[in-house]
Amino acid sequence: MADDLTFDTTPPAASDQCVRLSPLVRRIVADNPGPITFTGTCSYVVGEGRVAIIDPGPDLPGHVEALLDAVRGETVTHVLVTHTHRDHSPAARAIVAATGARLVGCGPHRSARPLGAEEVNFLEASSDKDYAPDEEMRDGDQVSGSGWSLTAVETPGHMANHLAFFLPEENVLFSGDHVMAWSTTVIAPPDGSMSDFMASLEKLRGRGEHLYWPGHGGPVRDPQRFVRALAHHRRQREVSILNRLAAGDRTIPAIVAAIYQGLKPALVGAAGLSVFAHLEDLVARGEVETEGLPSLDGEYRLGGGT
Numbered sequence: 538m539a540d541d542l543t544f545d546t547t548p549p550a551a552s553d554q555c556v557r558l559s560p561l562v563r564r565i566v567a568d569n570p571g572p573i574t575f576t577g578t579c580s581y582v583v584g585e586g587r588v589a590i591i592d593p594g595p596d597l598p599g600h601v602e603a604l605l606d607a608v609r610g611e612t613v614t615h616v617l618v619t620h621t622h623r624d625h626s627p628a629a630r631a632i633v634a635a636t637g638a639r640l641v642g643c644g645p646h647r648s649a650r651p652l653g654a655e656e657v658n659f660l661e662a663s664s665d666k667d668y669a670p671d672e673e674m675r676d677g678d679q680v681s682g683s684g685w686s687l688t689a690v691e692t693p694g695h696m697a698n699h700l701a702f703f704l705p706e707e708n709v710l711f712s713g714d715h716v717m718a719w720s721t722t723v724i725a726p727p728d729g730s731m732s733d734f735m736a737s738l739e740k741l742r743g744r745g746e747h748l749y750w751p752g753h754g755g756p757v758r759d760p761q762r763f764v765r766a767l768a769h770h771r772r773q774r775e776v777s778i779l780n781r782l783a784a785g786d787r788t789i790p791a792i793v794a795a796i797y798q799g800l801k802p803a804l805v806g807a808a809g810l811s812v813f814a815h816l817e818d819l820v821a822r823g824e825v826e827t828e829g830l831p832s833l834d835g836e837y838r839l840g841g842g843t
Contacts, residue, residue: 542766545718548576549755553603561585561685561707562750565603567594569624572803575719575753578624581711582607583704584685589615590638591687591702591711592752593628601631608636615680617687618642619713620699621665625752629668641680642689643698644673649730653830659806660725674700687711692741694734695722703746712749712757716741716764719754721771725810726831731771731818738768771815778815779839782825787836789813809833 550556552568563582570576578594582604588611594600613636618626620643633640646664674680674689681687690701692715702711714722715737724731741764749757757763777796786792789809793800797808813833819825820837827835 542721542763542770544720545755545758546575546720547755549579550576552577553599555582555603555607558750558756559707559709561704562709563607564750565600565607567597567600567624567628569595569597569600572801573723573807574624575717577753579750579752579754580604580628581750583687584682585611587612587614587682589613589617589680589682589685589687590632591617592619592625592713593632595624596627596631601628601635604628604632605635612636613638614682615687616640616642617674617680617702618668618670619701619711619752620696621646621668622696622714623663623665625713626665626668639671641670641672642674642702643670643700645669645698647697648727649693649697649733650727652727653832656727656830656832658727659833660728660810664728690740690744692737694724694730694737696728697730697733699737701741703744707748708746709748709750710741710744710746710760712741712751712760714752716749716757716760716767717751717754718749718757718763719751721767721811723807723811724814725807726814726817729814731814732821734814735768735771735818738764738771742768774811775815775819778812778819779824782837782839787838789816789833789835789837 565580567578580594581591583589616638676691679688688703692701695714749760781792793808817831824840826840827837
């Protein structure tokens with residue numbers, strides 16, 4: 538089927554090695570592997586001579602040193618950040634201090650919605666609340682250097698402040714954590730929003746890049762087909778959740794156990810957050826009901842119109 542979603546789990550490179558990907562793009566993968574980060578965060582150097590660094594990554598001394606080694610003898614004019622998770626933005630401070638570059642890109646950390654009464658943000662520690670850009674880029678804003686330009690594309694969903702960056706000289710998109718070839722993206726309320734994520738996927742379907750360079754893993758090839766398949770996968774996950782509610786499941790743990798059979802224990806929490814994001818969206822659309830605001834420990838049932 539054209540909408541089948543197939544992942545590429547080929548490791549992109551050894552950590553902290555600079556690999557040339559194209560005439561204008563080099564990649565250094567941080568040494569922060571894990572169940573959510575795959576082999577590590579991908580940092581990118583764009584240009585030659587006067588360059589930009591996209592997503593400098595976690596503040597690990599070895600990774601910072603590898604980035605600075607990769608651009609030794611060059612001038613870093615801009616450091617760009619797609620979003621404020623701690624595996625993407627904290628090293629920006631060390632890179633800016635060492636190079637004098639301007640820190641631009643996404644705005645300061647923010648959530649997609651306020652916390653509900655007595656709600657706890659279980660991923661709060663993963664957010665870089667110290668990030669403060671010199672300039673916040675909005676949709677269509679551009680920075681440029683010698684032979685390259687990067688245009689911001691607002692893609693909220695994984696986080697409210699998420700941006701992608703378009704490099705027209707090579708017709709590629711740096712997609713951050715919005716679209717990745719190795720796995721689906723975790724959407725975790727209140728920082729993330731499933732409705733925003735799906736709208737951002739539709740936005741990317743209207744674009745024409747031939748390749749995405751993501752925040753983790755290798756490139757997304759044939760991105761229009763992949764984005765279409767990713768949207769289809771999310772819609773099918775929604776159907777599975779509605780079917781489990783029709784079968785009598787009422788809680789997120791019960792739904793996760795039924796539809797994520799064989800899931801690695803380290804990913805159960807992330808799966809629960811993604812189911813929560815779907816339920817939050819379904820409640821907003823009136824297809825699912827719950828008492829009060831949607832919550833991780835709430836009970837859910839099909840809506841009256843379903």
